[in-house]
Amino acid sequence: xxxxxxxxxxxxxxxxxxxxxxxxxxxxxxxxxxxxxxxxxxxxxxxxxxxxxxxxxxxxxxxxxxxxxxxxxxxxxxxxxxxxxxxxxxxxxxxxxxxxxxxxxxxxxxxxxxxxxxxxxxxxxxxxxxxxxxxxxxxxxxxxxxxxxxxxxxxxxxxxxxxxxxxxxxxxxxxxxxxxxxxxxxxxxxxxxxxxxxxxxxxxxxxxxxxxxxxxxxxxxxxxxxxxxxxxxxxxxxxxxxxxxxxxxx
Numbered sequence: 341x342x343x344x345x346x347x348x349x350x351x352x353x354x355x356x357x358x359x360x361x362x363x364x365x366x367x368x369x370x371x372x373x374x375x376x377x378x379x380x381x382x383x384x385x386x387x388x389x390x391x392x393x394x395x396x397x398x399x400x401x402x403x404x405x406x407x408x409x410x411x412x413x414x415x416x417x418x419x420x421x422x423x424x425x426x427x428x429x430x431x432x433x434x435x436x437x438x439x440x441x442x443x444x445x446x447x448x449x450x451x452x453x454x455x456x457x458x459x460x461x462x463x464x465x466x467x468x469x470x471x472x473x474x475x476x477x478x479x480x481x482x483x484x485x486x487x488x489x490x491x492x493x494x495x496x497x498x499x500x501x502x503x504x505x506x507x508x509x510x511x512x513x514x515x516x517x518x519x520x521x522x523x524x525x526x527x528x529x530x531x532x533x534x535x536x537x538x539x540x541x542x543x544x545x546x547x548x549x550x551x552x553x554x555x556x557x558x559x560x561x562x563x564x565x566x567x568x569x570x571x572x573x574x575x576x577x578x579x580x581x582x583x584x585x586x587x588x589x590x
Contacts, residue, residue, distance in 0.1 A: 373536035405501040405521040414450040415491030433458040
């Protein structure tokens with residue numbers, strides 16, 4: 341009885357060790373990522389810097405395309421014309437959803453923006469990727485008691501496009517993304533979610549706003565400035581303008 345119990349215990353121990361080794365092997369084989377993001381510059385016009393540090397993927401980065409998928413809140417936007425210019429010079433590659441963006445809309449009438457930002461290998465790190473995206477703050481409603489509005493940016497997702505399908509099936513979690521792997525070709529490729537550890541869950545952008553109690557003062561000053569400028573323009577036209585009689589001929 342005692343010998344049988346010991347044999348069963350050793351069998352359970354071996355089975356547990358095998359399961360543990362298998363889990364560690366899968367964890368080592370599956371790519372993991374650590375992602376960080378920060379805002380550069382000051383004011384309304386900023387640059388969003390996204391960095392990703394990949395594990396096993398980075399050692400074989402030549403076969404991967406890496407992208408960050410982030411959802412920008414209504415308080416900020418990407419100028420599609422600026423982005424097109426940057427893409428022509430191979431400075432930034434991204435896909436905007438939707439593609440048509442009203443850059444003049446204020447925050448309270450704008451919608452979220454989904455961005456797929458292609459990342460490039462970081463020459464300073466063999467398994468790191470980075471990308472920079474220019475973003476702009478929208479005008480907000482006047483606030484009470486605070487001269488800043490807070491715009492919260494969630495941590496982006498890391499997507500990997502392993503175009504030769506050699507990524508282990510245990511590591512795959514297909515993402516619903518219709519975009520090419522390289523950002524240069526038109527052919528779509530299957531993207532996969534990658535487990536990642538965000539350094540910070542949220543990034544907060546402080547956007548300057550006006551104070552609601554100053555609304556009357558702003559309206560009065562705007563009206564006076566408009567009347568003054570219109571009067572000066574009219575006086576200049578009357579003084580220096582050259583008018584010629586217009587005759588109508590049948």
